[in-house]
Amino acid sequence: MRIRTLIVCVVAGFLTVGRPARAVTNPATAPSHTASFESGHHAALSSGRRYSINFSDIDGRTLSIADDHVTVLVLTTTEDLTRARAVADNVPDYCLGNEKYRMITVLRLTQVGRPIAMVFVRHRVDEEAKRLQTRYDAKKISHPAREDIHVVTDFDGSIAAQLGAQSGETGFHVFVFGRAGELLQQWDDVPTAQELAAVVK
Numbered sequence: 040m041r042i043r044t045l046i047v048c049v050v051a052g053f054l055t056v057g058r059p060a061r062a063v064t065n066p067a068t069a070p071s072h073t074a075s076f077e078s079g080h081h082a083a084l085s086s087g088r089r090y091s092i093n094f095s096d097i098d099g100r101t102l103s104i105a106d107d108h109v110t111v112l113v114l115t116t117t118e119d120l121t122r123a124r125a126v127a128d129n130v131p132d133y134c135l136g137n138e139k140y141r142m143i144t145v146l147r148l149t150q151v152g153r154p155i156a157m158v159f160v161r162h163r164v165d166e167e168a169k170r171l172q173t174r175y176d177a178k179k180i181s182h183p184a185r186e187d188i189h190v191v192t193d194f195d196g197s198i199a200a201q202l203g204a205q206s207g208e209t210g211f212h213v214f215v216f217g218r219a220g221e222l223l224q225q226w227d228d229v230p231t232a233q234e235l236a237a238v239v240k
Contacts, residue, residue: 083203089220092201096143096189097160105220108141109134109239114202114212116147122211122229124167129232134239135171136180136187143189147199147209157192164190215239 084090091105104110111130115123127142134140144164148156168185175184193199196206202214213230215223215238224230224238 084222086222088222090222091220094191094198096191100189102143102189104216107218109139109218110141110216111239112214112216114199116209119211125229126213129230129235131236131239132178135174135178136182140239141189142187143191145191145193145198147193160190164188
């Protein structure tokens with residue numbers, strides 16, 4: 040079984056045309072309170088609490104933050120793609136091609152200019168796959184890196200809301216969820232490689 044890094048980046052922009060991603064929260068595991076972001080601070084999700092958010096990526100694959108994978112989730116906008124890339128670059132090498140981990144990018148967008156946005160998103164995904172492939176080749180990971188890149192768009196804000204974002208909030212946040220969906224750590228900036236490694240070990 041190969042391993043995949045799951046970094047979920049909620050950024051303004053990545054999902055299938057005509058098929059906005061919908062977040063589905065499991066009432067049995069979701070927090071009872073309404074989570075919210077404060078400007079410039081971490082999302083109001085509670086460390087150690089279990090969350091269940093499900094969505095589909097632009098390739099039609101169903102994903103969840105509580106399906107026995109370690110999940111690194113990045114919430115950002117198109118203006119912060121550089122920081123989102125930095126998070127991916129800081130993912131430990133042992134996570135690459137490893138099915139215990141996943142890397143998912145969830146991009147947040149508006150409905151305006153959606154077809155054009157999707158062209159941009161798919162182009163960016165292909166470019167990122169080329170960059171990731173160099174790491175795979177160096178580690179002699181045989182399967183294509185593109186298979187391990189999961190991008191999800193959030194056109195209506197439903198996924199971001201499940202992560203505690205208020206309507207219109209566009210802050211940058213990074214979350215790490217455990218295999219059962221428990222929140223392990225969160226940052227409002229790019230964590231260092233050492234910080235990520237300490238959490239996703």
